[in-house]
Amino acid sequence: MFIAMNRFQIAEGREAEFERNWRERDSYLDEVPGFKHFALLKGDNPGEYISHSTWESRDAFVAWTQSDVFRKAHGQSLARGVMQDAPHVSLYEAILVTPGDDA
Numbered sequence: 001m002f003i004a005m006n007r008f009q010i011a012e013g014r015e016a017e018f019e020r021n022w023r024e025r026d027s028y029l030d031e032v033p034g035f036k037h038f039a040l041l042k043g044d045n046p047g048e049y050i051s052h053s054t055w056e057s058r059d060a061f062v063a064w065t066q067s068d069v070f071r072k073a074h075g076q077s078l079a080r081g082v083m084q085d086a087p088h089v090s091l092y093e094a095i096l097v098t099p100g101d102d103a
Helices: 015-024 058-065 068-074
Strands: 002-009 035-042 048-055 088-093
Antiparallel strands (some): 002 048, 035 048
């Protein structure tokens, strides 16, 4: 399993706009081989968000980043000033996975 996360810092007062953009955008992830699931996380610190996607493998994630659907999904932009800076990307190989009830 492979996990990709983007950390966002959102400008004060623009959080609802950021969340709405994620709810209304076309992600196209359901069309991507190897995609498992996605979550948008809101942190305890003001304006802190993380996008969290899980993949069958690093190869599946890399293939998505090089696909037309990736370009379509990321071509949808936020209004100017919503993010305080560029997102910070973190990539992880899962070395231990314990399934829960929804597995």
